[in-house]
Amino acid sequence: MNDLDSVRAALREQPAPEPSRDLLPRILSSRAAGVRLTLPTAIARSAARWRLGALLVAAATLLFWVGTRSPVSREGRGAFDRDLLLGMPFAPLEAIGQEALARVMQPRYPLITALDAGRVHAGKWTYQLQWTTDGAFTSPQGNRTLTIGQGRFDGKPSWIMTETRDLKGATSGAGDTVFVDPGSLRPLRHARSWKQGRSFFVQEFLHDSVSERLHVAGPPSERNFSGNAALPGLKVSPLVVSWSPYWLNALVQALPLERRWRGSVYSVNWISMADRFPAFTPLDLRVTGAERVRVPAGSFDCWKLDVREGPDKFLVWVSKEERWVVMTRHTWSDEAGEWRDEALLAAVAPTPPAP
Amino acid sequence: MSVTALTGTREFSIEALRAGRPDALAALYREHGAALYRLAYRLTGSRHDAEDVVHDMFVGLPEALRRYEERGELAAWLKRVAARVALMRLRSRKRRREVGLDAAEPRTDPSSGTDGIALQTAVDALPDRLRVVLVLKEIEGYSHAEIGDLLGISAVASRVRLNRALRRLRKALEDGR
Numbered sequence: 001m002n003d004l005d006s007v008r009a010a011l012r013e014q015p016a017p018e019p020s021r022d023l024l025p026r027i028l029s030s031r032a033a034g035v036r037l038t039l040p041t042a043i044a045r046s047a048a049r050w051r052l053g054a055l056l057v058a059a060a061t062l063l064f065w066v067g068t069r070s071p072v073s074r075e076g077r078g079a080f081d082r083d084l085l086l087g088m089p090f091a092p093l094e095a096i097g098q099e100a101l102a103r104v105m106q107p108r109y110p111l112i113t114a115l116d117a118g119r120v121h122a123g124k125w126t127y128q129l130q131w132t133t134d135g136a137f138t139s140p141q142g143n144r145t146l147t148i149g150q151g152r153f154d155g156k157p158s159w160i161m162t163e164t165r166d167l168k169g170a171t172s173g174a175g176d177t178v179f180v181d182p183g184s185l186r187p188l189r190h191a192r193s194w195k196q197g198r199s200f201f202v203q204e205f206l207h208d209s210v211s212e213r214l215h216v217a218g219p220p221s222e223r224n225f226s227g228n229a230a231l232p233g234l235k236v237s238p239l240v241v242s243w244s245p246y247w248l249n250a251l252v253q254a255l256p257l258e259r260r261w262r263g264s265v266y267s268v269n270w271i272s273m274a275d276r277f278p279a280f281t282p283l284d285l286r287v288t289g290a291e292r293v294r295v296p297a298g299s300f301d302c303w304k305l306d307v308r309e310g311p312d313k314f315l316v317w318v319s320k321e322e323r324w325v326v327m328t329r330h331t332w333s334d335e336a337g338e339w340r341d342e343a344l345l346a347a348v349a350p351t352p353p354a355p
Numbered sequence: 356m357s358v359t360a361l362t363g364t365r366e367f368s369i370e371a372l373r374a375g376r377p378d379a380l381a382a383l384y385r386e387h388g389a390a391l392y393r394l395a396y397r398l399t400g401s402r403h404d405a406e407d408v409v410h411d412m413f414v415g416l417p418e419a420l421r422r423y424e425e426r427g428e429l430a431a432w433l434k435r436v437a438a439r440v441a442l443m444r445l446r447s448r449k450r451r452r453e454v455g456l457d458a459a460e461p462r463t464d465p466s467s468g469t470d471g472i473a474l475q476t477a478v479d480a481l482p483d484r485l486r487v488v489l490v491l492k493e494i495e496g497y498s499h500a501e502i503g504d505l506l507g508i509s510a511v512a513s514r515v516r517l518n519r520a521l522r523r524l525r526k527a528l529e530d531g532r
Contacts, residue, residue, distance in 0.1 A: 038418065
């Protein structure tokens with residue numbers, strides 16, 4: 001099957017499954033329940049022109065960057081990776097089966113060291129989620145609720161942070177919980193489930209490493225993965241858990257936000273999928289300004305933060321007084337158009353810190 | 356205007372669909388649902404995502420049809436919309452890092468045989484931007500001009516992506532021998 005014509009022929013003969021029997025009843029049930037979605041029926045041509053312009057600018061920038069980059073700076077990046085590995089306070093690596101840190105990216109800003117973890121307080125934040133297509137069609141996507149509460153882990157006090165989602169049309173039944181050390185804001189245990197709990201992963205954090213078990217339910221078949229890895233950024237920075245939006249609600253309460261503040265922390269991805277994604281990604285946070293923001297929960301004077309996680313970039317507005325995440329916005333574009341998804345604070349039930 | 360005028364005898368009319376009548380939506384689903392599901396499955400590589408794509412599409416269809424100008428085949432218009440919803444899903448999934456889990460699920464049908472499994476594995480390994488063009492051109496039969504219109508790229512870019520996809524497939528199959 002190695003010549004192109006036979007590859008083409010084989011592609012056309014590849015079998016594809018049929019939809020499940022309950023799909024039509026679910027569609028009709030959603031309609032009857034009042035669910036309405038905006039479909040992308042057209043492409044904004046201006047977006048294509050904008051992308052072409054952006055591409056040209058990026059190419060020019062790349063040429064300039066390559067032309068001005070010195071060999072010394074490239075050595076510096078390699079030295080950073082070596083320093084990072086040498087700085088790990090565990091030995092030997094194979095003793096706990098940790099995997100090599102193949103692709104730890106470099107943070108843009110200094111790792112955060114000034115953290116007032118005592119400012120973090122319990123509460124419950126509900127966000128309205130919405131997508132906007134090509135700047136024109138806004139479609140509500142449901143709600144996300146983040147809860148920070150007091151609990152115990154391994155006999156010691158801890159924060160229990162949970163995320164629940166009520167997304168329109170969603171069938172995955174996802175849930176997410178993490179236990180967090182109240183002194184350092186480092187995660188202790190992170191569990192996430194989806195497909196009505198049949199698929200899940202659990203990450204257990206030790207002082208210097210993290211282990212993970214990942215179970216993927218069928219159809220068509222069940223699969224299991226596991227992995228271990230050494231934690232980067234030890235001693236100098238709190239660690240946050242990626243893919244779990246509540247980390248931001250806790251972290252921003254403890255950060256010394258002010259004009260021109262910036263700092264980085266590491267987030268943890270799937271350890272057992274390290275061949276597909278970097279196990280750790282820097283989260284780079286920078287205060288870019290101050291704005292008054294109106295959301296369903298009210299109007300707030302906010303710090304505006306630019307947040308980058310690897311190639312992803314999004315904006316976060318944090319209320320100056322309460323340190324609540326008031327709004328987040330992620331904008332991106334692809335072949336089908338330009339998209340923006342936002343989370344707007346709709347309700348909040350904070351529990352003030354004990355006197 | 357009735358769909359009958361465009362595509363032959365049908366159990367529904369555009370007006371009934373635009374009004375969101377469940378019987379019209381069900382009739383449309385029975386006629387096109389499976390084909391749209393297969394398209395979504397081939398684009399997203401996941402049964403779960405394909406079901407979500409078809410669900411979202413039919414839920415939003417009555418309102419979307421108000422922008423349908425009835426100048427071409429309804430089936431072709433439905434496929435274009437399904438492809439766009441699937442692309443949205445791909446982007447959303449990638450951003451949430453859920454692609455790894457779906458990719459971890461073997462998609463292959465044991466009845467496909469060894470060559471079929473190898474081919475499906477190679478297709479799954481393609482980057483989304485290449486796989487989308489491959490599916491639309493080689494399986495769905497779109498022209499490069501149509502793919503260009505659909506994806507917002509030029510026909511030349513579509514041709515280049517298809518060429519790259521096919522070469523990668525061939526190399527993957529050769530390496531697997």
